[in-house]
Amino acid sequence: xxxxxxxxxxxxxxxxxxxxxxxxxxxxxxxxxxxxxxxxxxxxxxxxxxxxxxxxxxxxxxxxxxxxxxxxxxxxxxxxxxxxxxxxxxxxxxxxxxxxxxxxxxxxxxxxxxxxxxxxxxxxxxxxxxxxxxxxxxxxxxxxxxxxxxxxxxxxxxxxxxxxxxxx
Amino acid sequence: xxxxxxxxxxxxxxxxxxxxxxxxxxxxxxxxxxxxxxxxxxxxxxxxxxxxxxxxxxxxxxxxxxxxxxxxxxxxxxxxxxxxxxxxxxxxxxxxxxxxxxxxxxxxxxxxxxxxxxxxxxxxxxxxxxxxxxxxxxxxxxxxxxxxxxxxxxxxxxxxxxxxxxxxxxxxxxxxxxxxxxxxxxxxxxxxxxxxxxxxxxxxxxxxxxxxxxxxxxxxxxxxxxxxxxxxxxxxxxxxxxxxxxxxxxxxxxxxxxxxxxxxxxxxxxxxxxxxxxxxxxxxxxxxxxxxxxxxxxxxxxxxxxxxxxxxxxxxxxxxxxxxxxxxxxxxxxxxxxxxxxxxxxxxxxxxxxxxxxxxxxxxxxxxxxxxxxxxxxxxxxxxxxxxxxxxxxxxxxxxxxxxxxxxxxxxxxxxxxxxxxxxxxxxxxxxxxxxxxxxxxxxxxxxxxxxxxxxxxxxxxxxxxxxxxxx
Numbered sequence: 001x002x003x004x005x006x007x008x009x010x011x012x013x014x015x016x017x018x019x020x021x022x023x024x025x026x027x028x029x030x031x032x033x034x035x036x037x038x039x040x041x042x043x044x045x046x047x048x049x050x051x052x053x054x055x056x057x058x059x060x061x062x063x064x065x066x067x068x069x070x071x072x073x074x075x076x077x078x079x080x081x082x083x084x085x086x087x088x089x090x091x092x093x094x095x096x097x098x099x100x101x102x103x104x105x106x107x108x109x110x111x112x113x114x115x116x117x118x119x120x121x122x123x124x125x126x127x128x129x130x131x132x133x134x135x136x137x138x139x140x141x142x143x144x145x146x147x148x149x150x151x152x153x154x155x156x157x158x159x160x161x162x163x164x165x166x167x168x
Numbered sequence: 169x170x171x172x173x174x175x176x177x178x179x180x181x182x183x184x185x186x187x188x189x190x191x192x193x194x195x196x197x198x199x200x201x202x203x204x205x206x207x208x209x210x211x212x213x214x215x216x217x218x219x220x221x222x223x224x225x226x227x228x229x230x231x232x233x234x235x236x237x238x239x240x241x242x243x244x245x246x247x248x249x250x251x252x253x254x255x256x257x258x259x260x261x262x263x264x265x266x267x268x269x270x271x272x273x274x275x276x277x278x279x280x281x282x283x284x285x286x287x288x289x290x291x292x293x294x295x296x297x298x299x300x301x302x303x304x305x306x307x308x309x310x311x312x313x314x315x316x317x318x319x320x321x322x323x324x325x326x327x328x329x330x331x332x333x334x335x336x337x338x339x340x341x342x343x344x345x346x347x348x349x350x351x352x353x354x355x356x357x358x359x360x361x362x363x364x365x366x367x368x369x370x371x372x373x374x375x376x377x378x379x380x381x382x383x384x385x386x387x388x389x390x391x392x393x394x395x396x397x398x399x400x401x402x403x404x405x406x407x408x409x410x411x412x413x414x415x416x417x418x419x420x421x422x423x424x425x426x427x428x429x430x431x432x433x434x435x436x437x438x439x440x441x442x443x444x445x446x447x448x449x450x451x452x453x454x455x456x457x458x459x460x461x462x463x464x465x466x467x468x469x470x471x472x473x474x475x476x477x478x479x480x481x482x483x484x485x486x487x488x489x490x491x492x493x494x495x496x497x498x499x500x501x502x503x504x505x506x507x508x509x510x511x512x513x514x515x516x517x518x519x520x521x522x523x524x525x526x527x528x529x530x531x532x533x534x535x536x537x538x539x540x541x542x543x544x545x546x547x548x549x550x551x552x553x554x555x556x557x558x559x560x561x562x563x564x565x566x567x568x569x570x571x572x573x574x575x576x577x578x579x580x581x582x583x584x585x586x587x588x589x590x591x592x593x594x595x596x597x598x599x600x601x602x603x604x605x606x607x608x609x610x611x612x613x614x615x616x617x618x619x620x621x622x623x624x625x626x627x628x629x630x631x632x633x634x635x636x637x638x639x640x
Contacts, residue, residue, distance in 0.1 A: 051576040053610060056602045058576060063617045070621050074628035082635050090171065091635060094178055101185070116576075118590055132192065135598040139612040140188050140619075141195030148619040151184045152626030155177055159633030162173040 004103040011096035029076035036069045056137045064109040177630040196608045203300045206260025211597035215557045219540035220548030227486045234514040237476035238269035241364040248449035264421045267516040268364035275498045276507045279353030284507035285586040287527035291325040292566040294337040298520035299564045313340045324381035334568045357498040365390045368432035372468040384496040386463020390456040401453045403438035414451040435459040464493040506530040523559035560593040563600020
């Protein structure tokens, strides 16, 4: 969540404080990703895998945690590769939006973890109002799976296409 | 162009996330008759319960919503050539509405300790009737104790301590041990009110759960109205008593026969079936003959009239505090605390397609979830507020599963942590459905997880490719 705040600050500000915190962003994100992977691994050891994978809450927690780790890895890699240039122009708002999604994923993961440990949070009620009962497994139908895979391929193609040198 | 491509990538990513959110949870859960799966529209139903007692009698008053009064059970319909059974058991609601509404209550006095913590879950054993892997009636009938000694013909509820192996319905303990368990009070008393097969006689069936779902000693309130040799009903309505020989099938399924009409075939209102009458297509005779129950099985009476009105059933059952049958019934004593669990059938459902409750405690002059009010005289005043109980659809979750490595709470069960400590009725209903489709959901969930990772990777690739060029 700290990283989300840093990204938000930097998106809105070019001031010294924002620039200073941005310099800590890559280490911060690295630490977050490493600790998330560690937490993920420890979490998988709490119950037998068979129990975790047979429980709607367990499945949701694994799914949310896996996506959260992957997503924040994406943010880390992006900030790392792009450097401070990421804050130039409109891409700063892209970063802000991505951080928002990442923060949401993290909140969902934490909320489900709370339910698993017997300390439910109000976040589940918000998710219920938005159309997801967290006591049911999150999965999508085959058509949506196909759309996701096609979109992933399309994104790769878009990246390759956008990378091509242009003839002036 | 690059900026546009970047925004296109972001838009595509966010858009697909949105589609995922809007379509999640679809494509797997559906009714499946081949696997005995029929999921009710409403996963939870409220039930109101009151209890009252005096020196000799205890009464329970139940009220629950039911869209239609399910006062019919299976029937024999003449189709112009032969008499055929209509209203046999199906998964979920019987299409013609030919399954009766019911309320059931299991009672314990603390001598089945798991019951007070986990309620009816403890009685849902391995391969019960109505589950996807149900044991066949033939196998049960062939079982030396369950079939040949107890007369069971399908996989019924049973208590876990009556088996040597939690994962084997057939692993019954020797009969001497079964009898010793019952003597020690290791059984559940089962009050079973049926809108068709017991209510017209003013009684509820008095049953019990031990090695199986058994009936108390004595005679039940119904027998089957079928002459197998002649392939016709044994009896029909006595026209001299009820002004008709049969009902009209259309009248039944259209709901034109109500509680104040003759709808059940009572022994004292019946005469031997006359095949020579001019039977017409659609003539219908109930498949059950109702009669006066006797002995220990006749202990529970309907108080007043059980009525359906304006979408609700109101049923009051009464029994002696001490029936004198301690091997069949839980004996109520002033200052005692007991454990109860309730169930209802509605919307023409039978078998396991019912709603159940978590256990509640009953106190007779003692602190408990449901406080029985003491009354003087013949009938209770019912002045006390009812206990609101949430009933839920339990799916096919059985006791073996809950105690296995597939259930994260198995350790809690071993530690004696009550189900209510970690689960609400709402959650349990969802869990019940999820377990009915566990394999399919697990597969779809795995694919969803992997597809999501692929999407994130694809997005990351596109984003960095596009931004790198832009920055270059």
